[in-house]
Amino acid sequence: MGVQFDAYRKHVSGTKPLQFTPTLELDIIFDALDGCEMDCPGCFVNTKNKFTTHDLENIHRLTQEFKDQGIEANELFLGPTDIFDAVNFDQLVDEPLFDKLIEQYAALTFTSTMLTPYEELKRRVDKLMGMMAPYGKRFELFVVIDIDKYIDNDRTYLDHFDRNLEIIKNIDVRLKKQVNIFFIANFYPEMFDRVSIDELNMMIKRDYGSKFKINPSFARATNSKMIEKQCKMISDLLQNQVNDNTIRNVFLNMVDIYFGGDTFHALTYTKGKLYVAPFLYEFVPLTTNELEIKPQKDGRFYMSDVFRKKEELAIEQYQHAMTLPHCSSCNFLPNCVARNHIQFMKQHKIANCVVPKPLYRTSFKASEY
Numbered sequence: 427m428g429v430q431f432d433a434y435r436k437h438v439s440g441t442k443p444l445q446f447t448p449t450l451e452l453d454i455i456f457d458a459l460d461g462c463e464m465d466c467p468g469c470f471v472n473t474k475n476k477f478t479t480h481d482l483e484n485i486h487r488l489t490q491e492f493k494d495q496g497i498e499a500n501e502l503f504l505g506p507t508d509i510f511d512a513v514n515f516d517q518l519v520d521e522p523l524f525d526k527l528i529e530q531y532a533a534l535t536f537t538s539t540m541l542t543p544y545e546e547l548k549r550r551v552d553k554l555m556g557m558m559a560p561y562g563k564r565f566e567l568f569v570v571i572d573i574d575k576y577i578d579n580d581r582t583y584l585d586h587f588d589r590n591l592e593i594i595k596n597i598d599v600r601l602k603k604q605v606n607i608f609f610i611a612n613f614y615p616e617m618f619d620r621v622s623i624d625e626l627n628m629m630i631k632r633d634y635g636s637k638f639k640i641n642p643s644f645a646r647a648t649n650s651k652m653i654e655k656q657c658k659m660i661s662d663l664l665q666n667q668v669n670d671n672t673i674r675n676v677f678l679n680m681v682d683i684y685f686g687g688d689t690f691h692a693l694t695y696t697k698g699k700l701y702v703a704p705f706l707y708e709f710v711p712l713t714t715n716e717l718e719i720k721p722q723k724d725g726r727f728y729m730s731d732v733f734r735k736k737e738e739l740a741i742e743q744y745q746h747a748m749t750l751p752h753c754s755s756c757n758f759l760p761n762c763v764a765r766n767h768i769q770f771m772k773q774h775k776i777a778n779c780v781v782p783k784p785l786y787r788t789s790f791k792a793s794e795y
């Protein structure tokens with residue numbers, strides 16, 4: 427048995443008071459990390475990335491503009507790679523403006539395979555935690571788990587993985603902060619050949635006391651045929667394997683139709699450019715021209731341009747949906763427009779429904795999925 431985290435219990439039994447549910451929120455996926463040697467199954471991330479102080483200034487200013495208008499800066503998601511394996515980890519954490527940026531957000535989220543050599547991983551975790559300790563915010567760590575090796579009980583992998591997890595055991599106690607640790611894996615077609623999604627959830631709950639989440643990394647690829655195929659596979663799989671009894675075991679905020687919709691301003695900032703981030707199982711950092719928000723002549727990004735872009739996208743999507751027989755008469759169309767699914771379908775010339783809509787729920791609370 428590995429290290430036990432208590433994210434599962436918190437997410438199943440905890441309640442989220444209404445006053446803590448923001449009516450409008452800003453979430454930014456900030457591609458500040460560079461380089462990753464992990465080669466995880468199903469990964470389509472371009473790991474080469476350079477950020478500059480100018481990028482930090484840009485996001486800091488834009489975030490402040492949202493906050494000044496009363497929009498909660500909720501989550502700063504550091505991407506695109508494993509934070510503890512990134513080549514520029516120290517450069518980023520030592521940057522004074524980075525400190526100011528995370529201060530603006532309620533939560534800092536990052537991903538790690540937890541496979542970096544033990545001593546180096548420990549040094550990096552301690553350094554990051556030391557920097558975060560003064561702030562009253564929550565942390566979310568997505569631990570990437572290799573499902574095949576986990577099911578095979580590959581001891582070479584698991585012994586190293588479990589030993590490294592000891593480093594983050596009780597960091598919530600150390601920091602006196604809410605720390606959510608979830609397990610995640612990129613979706614790939616053979617993923618559930620040997621184990622059902624419910625069995626996998628139960629195994630991770632038993633072994634780590636945590637929840638498991640599917641990451642749709644394929645949505646970042648460029649091969650439209652493959653994307654359409656995998657969208658259908660993941661949707662069919664969920665519809666076949668998840669029912670009213672098991673749905674609460676699955677960490678699937680996709681089925682909460684309000685999540686990722688109109689009240690969320692989700693943006694991706696990468697290589698000096700800003701994009702609207704569609705929500706498809708997760709906020710997906712796509713970098714297509716159609717999603718790009720252009721800077722003004724002074725090189726800065728403004729909130730009004732974000733709103734304008736979102737309006738343009740909504741109009742274009744309603745127009746395109748009228749050409750799609752399944753979508754034009756669907757009750758969930760406003761939700762799919764708000765999540766930018768129709769734009770995604772247009773880009774990849776997909777005509778059929780891309781989501782598991784029979785599982786959609788209108789009465790889920792955040793604490794229930």
Ligand code: SF4
Pocket residue numbers: 752753754756757758759762767778779780781783
């Ligand atoms: S993608 Fe599916 S759920 Fe969304 S509008 Fe089209 S048919 Fe409805």
